[in-house]
Amino acid sequence: MDELELLTHADALGRRYTEGHGQRRVFPSDEAIAALRVFDEPLPEQGWPAENTLALLDDVGSFATTASNGPRYFGFVIGAALPAAAAAERLMLAWDQCASTFDNSPVSATLERVAARWVLETLDLPRESAVGFGTSATACTLAALAAARRELLARLGWDFDGQGLHGAPEIRVVISELAHITVKKALRVLGFGLNRIVYAPVDAHGRVDAVHLPPLDERTILCLQAGEVNTGAFDPFGQIIPQARTVGAWVHVDGAFGLWARASSLSHLTQGIEQADSWTTDAHKWLNTPYDCAMIICRDARALSQAMNSDAVYSSASADAQKNLTLEFSRRPRGIPVWAALRSLGREGVAELVERHCAQARRIGDGLTRAGFEVLNTVTLNQVLFRCATDAQTLAVRAAMQQSGEVWFGGTIWQGRPAMRISVSSWRTEDADVDVLLALLARKLNAQRIATA
Numbered sequence: 144m145d146e147l148e149l150l151t152h153a154d155a156l157g158r159r160y161t162e163g164h165g166q167r168r169v170f171p172s173d174e175a176i177a178a179l180r181v182f183d184e185p186l187p188e189q190g191w192p193a194e195n196t197l198a199l200l201d202d203v204g205s206f207a208t209t210a211s212n213g214p215r216y217f218g219f220v221i222g223a224a225l226p227a228a229a230a231a232e233r234l235m236l237a238w239d240q241c242a243s244t245f246d247n248s249p250v251s252a253t254l255e256r257v258a259a260r261w262v263l264e265t266l267d268l269p270r271e272s273a274v275g276f277g278t279s280a281t282a283c284t285l286a287a288l289a290a291a292r293r294e295l296l297a298r299l300g301w302d303f304d305g306q307g308l309h310g311a312p313e314i315r316v317v318i319s320e321l322a323h324i325t326v327k328k329a330l331r332v333l334g335f336g337l338n339r340i341v342y343a344p345v346d347a348h349g350r351v352d353a354v355h356l357p358p359l360d361e362r363t364i365l366c367l368q369a370g371e372v373n374t375g376a377f378d379p380f381g382q383i384i385p386q387a388r389t390v391g392a393w394v395h396v397d398g399a400f401g402l403w404a405r406a407s408s409l410s411h412l413t414q415g416i417e418q419a420d421s422w423t424t425d426a427h428k429w430l431n432t433p434y435d436c437a438m439i440i441c442r443d444a445r446a447l448s449q450a451m452n453s454d455a456v457y458s459s460a461s462a463d464a465q466k467n468l469t470l471e472f473s474r475r476p477r478g479i480p481v482w483a484a485l486r487s488l489g490r491e492g493v494a495e496l497v498e499r500h501c502a503q504a505r506r507i508g509d510g511l512t513r514a515g516f517e518v519l520n521t522v523t524l525n526q527v528l529f530r531c532a533t534d535a536q537t538l539a540v541r542a543a544m545q546q547s548g549e550v551w552f553g554g555t556i557w558q559g560r561p562a563m564r565i566s567v568s569s570w571r572t573e574d575a576d577v578d579v580l581l582a583l584l585a586r587k588l589n590a591q592r593i594a595t596a
């Protein structure tokens with residue numbers, strides 16, 4: 144096959160895979176997983192023809208995927224890929240741009256600038272903010288916290304770039320007891336030291352308790368969150384951020400998925416969030432772009448572009464070049480799928496997507512209560528946290544659901560006991576899919592009750 148035949152064939156296989164959404168097992172069968180053994184071959188001395196490699200990938204690989212791009216995947220907060228974003232990504236692949244600077248790719252720099260403006264408008268965040276399009280909320284949080292520390296130290300007269308941390312004033316970090324593991328990872332990697340972090344206590348819903356907030360000052364980075372992974376809860380930004388600002392602390396918000404509530408009729412949940420200094424959010428979760436795509440948004444554009452600067456004599460660029468806003472130097476134009484998603488949905492489409500998922504989550508919460516499950520969170524966002532009467536039943540029902548291949552969701556530990564968590568975040572999920580989920584859960588619960596009676 145020549146190059147064009149091969150790409151046409153790959154497109155056809157991709158189309159066939161996409162056509163199968165809804166029919167495919169949501170988690171692969173044991174046989175499909177066992178078949179992955181064939182990939183464990185020695186590194187070939189001579190290369191295979193490309194069509195052979197593609198055939199192997201489809202014949203074995205396609206059957207061992209999780210159908211997270213389908214309608215009945217309710218695990219984590221994964222999101223599917225919107226057609227406009229997936230199509231843009233396909234064209235981008237043909238372009239193969241290194242989107243570091245305007246010089247490297249004028250079209251990428253232009254579209255990422257537009258995408259940045261649209262993201263700030265959609266999320267209604269300060270329009271002067273810098274927006275870097277990175278690989279993940281993890282990487283973007285790392286960039287945000289690096290910028291935050293550098294800036295707080297600069298205000299104290301410390302030259303972080305020159306002196307590093309040797310002899311520097313200590314910057315304290317206060318995070319929610321329920322901060323996401325990747326926020327802790329970013330802090331650990333940056334050398335903050337997990338044992339030196341101060342934890343802010345949370346209430347029964349998983350929100351930072353504004354009354355028992357640890358002391359803050361101009362040497363503190365405070366990390367809040369929009370959308371706790373179990374409950375979907377939002378910290379009380381309106382109560383906390385003004386206090387933090389008054390004393391000169393830096394406030395960072397992890398809004399990996401929850402920040403998108405701000406683009407909908409649920410925006411009251413995020414009230415006050417716009418007063419923070421930096422935010423991270425994913426596009427690959429709730430905005431339904433393909434992986435991997437996330438954003439660091441920083442009110443003080445200069446603080447971010449100085450922290451992330453990578454200008455060199457052979458490669459200097461404007462402060463808002465993406466290589467000066469993210470960890471990457473070479474990268475593909477991750478902002479383009481964001482641009483395509485926002486252009487295809489429009490403001491109304493983003494709001495509708497978020498509102499539909501939240502309504503479906505409420506429908507799931509109500510259905511679970513009727514079926515005899517205990518719903519553990521107040522379902523306000525797209526997350527439903529629930530369990531059975533006994534831990535053994537919870538674990539058995541979860542395993543039975545996962546093995547069914549009809550739907551998939553994961554487990555967690557909530558207040559010391561096993562629980563199950565359902566997240567609605569795929570544009571493909573319809574109410575009928577929610578009903579399939581509820582009917583199956585009711586059947587599995589009854590089967591467990593009979594088995595243990």
Ligand SMILES: *Cc1c(COP(=O)(O)O)cnc(C)c1O
Binds near residue numbers: 282323
């Ligand atoms: C998923 C998630 C993250 C990490 O995002 P990645 O894009 O997977 O790195 C951080 N915080 C929250 C609340 C999340 O749900």
